[in-house]
Amino acid sequence: MIDEPFATGSSFLHKADPRAKLTAAVALSCILAVSPSPVGPALGLLAGAVCLVWAGLPAHAGRSLLRRLAAVNGFVAFLWVFLPFSTPGETAAVFGPLTATRQGLALAVLVTLKTNAIMCLFLALIATSDAASLGQAMHRLRVPPKLVFLFLFTYRFIHVIGDEQRRLFTAAKLRGFTPRTSLHTYKTLASLLAMVLVGAMRRAEMTRRSMLLRCFHGSFGTLRSFRLGLGEYALLTAAAIFAICLSALEVLHV
Amino acid sequence: MHISEGVLSTPILAAGAVLTAAGTAVGLRKLDYDHLMTVAILSAAFFVASLIHVPIGPTSVHLIFNGLLGAVLGWASFPAILVGLLLQAILFQFGGFTVLGVNTFDMAAPAVICALLFRPLMLRGGRSRVIGAFLCGSVSVLLATIFTSAALAFTDEGFIHAAEVLAVAHLPIMVAEGFFTVLIVGYLTKVRPDVFTSTYSNQFRRSGDCAMEER
Numbered sequence: 001m002i003d004e005p006f007a008t009g010s011s012f013l014h015k016a017d018p019r020a021k022l023t024a025a026v027a028l029s030c031i032l033a034v035s036p037s038p039v040g041p042a043l044g045l046l047a048g049a050v051c052l053v054w055a056g057l058p059a060h061a062g063r064s065l066l067r068r069l070a071a072v073n074g075f076v077a078f079l080w081v082f083l084p085f086s087t088p089g090e091t092a093a094v095f096g097p098l099t100a101t102r103q104g105l106a107l108a109v110l111v112t113l114k115t116n117a118i119m120c121l122f123l124a125l126i127a128t129s130d131a132a133s134l135g136q137a138m139h140r141l142r143v144p145p146k147l148v149f150l151f152l153f154t155y156r157f158i159h160v161i162g163d164e165q166r167r168l169f170t171a172a173k174l175r176g177f178t179p180r181t182s183l184h185t186y187k188t189l190a191s192l193l194a195m196v197l198v199g200a201m202r203r204a205e206m207t208r209r210s211m212l213l214r215c216f217h218g219s220f221g222t223l224r225s226f227r228l229g230l231g232e233y234a235l236l237t238a239a240a241i242f243a244i245c246l247s248a249l250e251v252l253h254v
Numbered sequence: 255m256h257i258s259e260g261v262l263s264t265p266i267l268a269a270g271a272v273l274t275a276a277g278t279a280v281g282l283r284k285l286d287y288d289h290l291m292t293v294a295i296l297s298a299a300f301f302v303a304s305l306i307h308v309p310i311g312p313t314s315v316h317l318i319f320n321g322l323l324g325a326v327l328g329w330a331s332f333p334a335i336l337v338g339l340l341l342q343a344i345l346f347q348f349g350g351f352t353v354l355g356v357n358t359f360d361m362a363a364p365a366v367i368c369a370l371l372f373r374p375l376m377l378r379g380g381r382s383r384v385i386g387a388f389l390c391g392s393v394s395v396l397l398a399t400i401f402t403s404a405a406l407a408f409t410d411e412g413f414i415h416a417a418e419v420l421a422v423a424h425l426p427i428m429v430a431e432g433f434f435t436v437l438i439v440g441y442l443t444k445v446r447p448d449v450f451t452s453t454y455s456n457q458f459r460r461s462g463d464c465a466m467e468e469r
Binding site for chain 2: 034075118147158160162190191204
């Protein structure tokens with residue numbers, strides 16, 4: 001159900017310190033998201049595409065990559081249905097009773113570029129790390145420790161509880177349950193979901209006790225050490241220069 | 255109900271980030287390390303539950319369960335939903351860093367509001383439990399839809415029609431969500447009533463809130 005198809009690989013972006021990648025991705029997405037003109041996001045999309053190629057995603061990840069891009073662009077397509085027609089401005093084209101405006105089209109293009117640029121950077125910089133190392137990177141970057149704890153444990157238990165949920169659903173299926181639009185289906189699904197919660201509650205109590213028993217006092221010691229090498233500094237410098245250029249473009253309204 | 259990256263305007267993104275930061279700060283302050291594990295595992299359970307397809311006619315929908323989450327976790331809904339959305343961004347690339355604030359607030363604020371409004375009714379038993387649970391489930395989706403549509407509509411005039419369609423499309427989900435919340439709450443109060451008190455009452459130690467525990 002939940003796999004990380006992009007997290008395995010041997011490129012520089014896979015091996016680089018997740019702290020550097022996280023910092024670069026957050027900074028660049030914030031700058032791209034607030035850009036008022038399409039030039040910055042277009043450059044961002046180019047940079048994102050270059051990073052994606054550089055990340056050298058494994059062949060089996062190609063389909064998931066397309067699927068993820070399609071999912072995000074589904075929302076963008078939904079906006080394309082409305083934006084050109086409901087933004088007031090000069091008329092650009094007329095389709096029957098609907099008039100598309102120049103401003104509306106410009107806004108739709110801007111949104112499309114921004115969304116895809118941020119998505120590509122995110123895929124290249126963030127999705128190439130697994131969630132556990134990102135959690136540790138967040139910890140090192142001084143994200144509140146309780147939040148990091150929640151992040152790491154939620155991630156850890158999504159798989160466990162996902163397995164449990166599948167086990168319950170398999171059991172129901174073996175007893176002849178097929179989901180339809182009926183009260184019986186809804187009652188069964190609700191009971192199954194409630195059982196997932198009950199199981200989670202029981203597991204939480206057990207895990208808490210066993211961690212207390214192992215002297216857990218609220219903070220993790222991680223054995224993994226991160227190192228900022230020459231490559232990471234180069235990545236951060238490149239991201240910083242790119243960020244400054246984008247901000248300059250935004251300020252100068254090019 | 256996700257808004258993707260690059261759609262919203264700067265003031266909306268900033269407002270969402272600030273409100274979510276405040277809500278998360280409150281949520282984390284009210285949580286002690288003893289209950290952190292419960293919140294983590296329950297948010298994992300809600301994450302899993304929200305991936306399940308519920309068949310409605312020819313299509314199927316994903317439920318959100320933010321009302322139920324609010325009733326179980328209280329203010330801890332903010333960090334729980336924040337973490338859930340962050341994981342969705344990392345694992346599935348739905349949403350991202352800049353919209354995290356807005357998307358979290360859109361779902362967590364209704365969770366907390368509905369918990370405060372309907373939880374007492376929900377824990378009373380009998381018919382008021384059914385009514386409370388239905389309202390908790392459906393109003394939380396209603397509010398989430400209103401917040402999401404407002405975020406779109408305030409970004410640019412051009413988004414107003416898209417926001418309206420988004421709101422109308424969520425009407426059936428509101429009903430389904432209320433209905434499912436009634437069924438799940440009914441089951442949980444029979445099997446494991448302490449689900450509603452263990453984390454929640456820790457945050458709001460008031461006499462009325464612990465009625466379930468005493469019973």
